[in-house]
Amino acid sequence: MGIFILKFVKKLCALLAFPLIIQYAYGSFILCIILQLTILGEKDATTVMGLCGYASIIFAQMSAYHWLGNEIIYKSDKIIEAVFLSKWYNFNLKCQKYLVILMERAKRTLAISLYKLVFVSLASLAAVVRGSYSVFALIKARYN
DSSP states (O other): OOHHHHHHHHHHHHHHHHHHHHHHHHHHHHHHHHHHIIIIIOOOHHHHHHHHHHHHHHHHHHHHHHHHHHHHHHHHHTHHHHHHHSOGGGSOHHHHHHHHHHHHHTTSOOOOEETTTEEOSHHHHHHHHHHHHHHHHHHHHHHO
C-alpha cells in the first residue's frame, strides 16, 4: 500500500483515539441509563420519546465511526485480490516487483485502532451495545 495511505490511517488513529474512547464510555453509559429510564422508571410518553431520540442520535454517532472503521478494514482486505485480478503479468518487471511488495504489505490489514486496544469496526460496536445491555440487565436484576 502506498505510504500516503499508511500515514493517513496512522494520523486518523491518532486523531480519533481519545474521542472514540470517550464516545465508547459515554455512549455505553448513556444507552444503559436511557434503557433503565424507559423500561424501569419513566412513564411520561413525551420524556420516553425524547430519551429514545437521544439514544438514537448517540447510536447513530457511534455507528458512523464504526462503519468507517469497518470500511477501511474491508477495503484493505480487497487490495490483494484487486492486484491479483489485474493484468499484472502484462506489466514490466519493475512494476511487477512493486506489486509483489504491495501484496506483501497488504497482508497486514489496515484498521483504525484505539490505542492498539481495539479495532474500530462493526464487531466492536456490537460489543459496546452488548456491554450496555449487560449493565442494564444487572441493574434491572438488582432493582427487581
